[in-house]
Amino acid sequence: MKRHTKINALLLLAVAALAVFPLVFGLGDHKEEPFAGADAEAETAITEISPDYEPWFSPLYEPPSGEVESALFALQAALGAGVLAYYFGVRRGRRQGEERALAARQDTHAAPGAGGAEIHGVEVHGAHDVHEDA
Known part of the structure; x- marks a missing residue:
């Protein structure tokens, strides 16, 4: 377990x-x-x-009965739970996206010549990406 x-x-x-x-x-x-x-x-x-x-x-608004008051409270709780679930979902999605981007970046840098030119042991991918092969 x-x-x-x-x-x-x-x-x-x-x-x-x-x-x-x-x-x-x-x-x-x-x-x-x-x-x-x-x-x-x-x-x-x-x-x-x-x-x-x-x-x-x-109070600004007095519900007509206890049942209506309970329903409004339940609605408030559901909305709050929805906002929290959305926040945590967005956070998790961003973290997973960053992990995938990092893994993809490591995969392209792990294979020499996969997406860039290799000049004297230095793989060149673009103007800002220069990495030395180990």
């Missing part, structure tokens, strides 16, 4: 454990909404500490 495969398997196992752990051990059973978001938890804590607290501003 390759090292990368082992690391990926361990990461997948850790993610699965993080998802299953709260369900198996019943964490949050004592709450009315056991898996409420951090915003709802903060609002509850602030209301308990200071019941007369007035927010500084109100």
Whole structure:
């Protein structure tokens, strides 16, 4: 088993454990909404500490229901994942292109006379490419 495969398997196992752990051990059973978001938890804590607290501003857009709010959050997460995937794909593509260009450059320089003239042990490919044969 390759090292990368082992690391990926361990990461997948850790993610699965993080998802299953709260369900198996019943964490949050004592709450009315056991898996409420951090915003709802903060609002509850602030209301308990200071019941007369007035927010500084109100949201620009209030979704009509919790389902719409969840859908918008999922859309935001998907867009973020798409941007990250695009970035890493471009990075990998550039790296592979550089590796291919380097390999092609080494292949042409490895074979004397393959693409240039050889004058007294010096292979000449162009005005800027002069290499000595070893």
